[in-house]
Amino acid sequence: MIEFKNLTKVFQDKKREVKALHDVSLQVKEGSIFGVIGYSGAGKSTLVRMANLLEKPTSGQVLFEGKDLIKLSGSQLNDVRQQMGMIFQSFNLLKTGTVYDNIALPLKLTGVPKAEIDKRVAQYIQIVGLQDKLKVYPAQLSGGQKQRVAIARALAHEPKVLLCDEATSALDPDTTEAILELLSKINKELGITILLITHEMNVVQKICHEVAVMEQGEVIEQGSVIDVFSKPQTETAKRFIHSLFNDDIPGDLFRKLKTNGKLVSLSFIGESAGDPALAMVTKKYDVFPSILGGNITDLKERPFGRLIVHLDGSESEAQKAIHYLEESGVIVEAYTKEDPTHGN
Structure with a gap:
């Protein structure tokens, strides 16, 4: 469904170049949960932002359902982005809006009719288990509840893919467990493909089908979670597994x-x-x-x-x-x- 081909990303930092990604190639299969794990600075967050071209590569290709996103017009790219929901570590909720407003506003901005908005808000707030919080403001919610609202907002556009950038990093262990169970449920019941970025091996362990290990902007190991766990080939992968x-x-x-x-x-x-x-x-x-x-x-x-x-x-x-x-x-x-x- 998503394919990265020979991606390289170079940032200009004052007088020097910083290579965030170097010749990265990955394929995320439809219906799977694909984890990308690495320590800070590995390039994983830059990679996930390439999936919907929030960050454009210096070279290489980003394919979604066979389409090269780099070659699309602005309107075509916006249409593709509607099929990719994104979940962030910091939730990114509108503080002055209620839970209903946070889910509904992105739909209003894209011209979805009011009746359809109400229908989707009711449907997806139920999936994340916050039916009684529609009139509540984010300041009144726990971290886990805020992330559930963010997930409902991402689902409201009825995407084919969820892009999760450290979605559980700001949460305590019990809340992390609950959010991972929710993401797994969404994958199974709605058939949504998930590309998940993390630095926590327990996240990969719990819900991912496949995993890629990144270090210094490169993919140093990838495969099924079972293969990588049972026979890690690199010292970085061994350190992550050892942490469990x-x-x-x-x-x-x-x-x-x-x-x-x-x-x-x-x-x-x-x-x-x-x-x-x-x-x-x-x-x-x-x-x-x-x-x-x-x-x-x-x-x-x-x-x-x-x-x-x-x-x-x-x-x-x-x-x-x-x-x-x-x-x-x-x-x-x-x-x-x-x-x-x-x-x-």
Whole structure:
């Protein structure tokens, strides 16, 4: 539905050029929730503003349903923008207007008849669960309620795509969870494609189908959320995934254990997360597993577990145990001190 082809964006900052994006190519499939994650300055917010040409690229193409947006006239581009709702971190609500006014005003400005406006306001305020707040002003709402109003406003134009720029960054964890559930519901029930920008891995974990990892204006890794979580290829992706798990080993313990047996990281996905593979190791081989850290979480409604385990035993028996775990669907990697995602 949305495709970025070889996007580059260069800003002029006084006497020097700042390259915000460099040769970025991504494809957001219709009906999916696509997450773009990166640390501050990675270029992800610049990228999402390219989707509707709020920011124009220095070079490259932005395609929406096969149309090159850069080649469209002003009126044609405005028509496309009506099909893309946008949600911001700061909500961007009109302080002097009620909840009704905030949802209705953009529709009034585009000439939607009053009866249709009332119909849409009632429909989408119900979807976000704020039917009793229509006459309330933003100052009387919580952060989560303000974001729900912003989502209803974005939905009122009945877009095909929602562009979310750090939509949960200003919210507490419980409110973030509720907003993510709402976005997932909108995706499933209304079939709206979502392009979501974030620096929080738990956001990607909860609702995204695919993810791209950005660093210094480039996409350094992309794929299905399951593939990126289970087999991260870059150190940045590993750091993000590590943020979900408590698997640091203190330096003294690491130095003690690495000389005796094997220290490994085990990743379990889907059905393998519930299998007793690790428990069976002690019955099949002369090794004694000790779990040193990690946990199990949900990954797009599938269990995903990560454990740091010490296999106490001979080299040969430990290797047999590792081979058995791999055959059981467990991803096994050596836990090394040099890995920057782990403790020193």
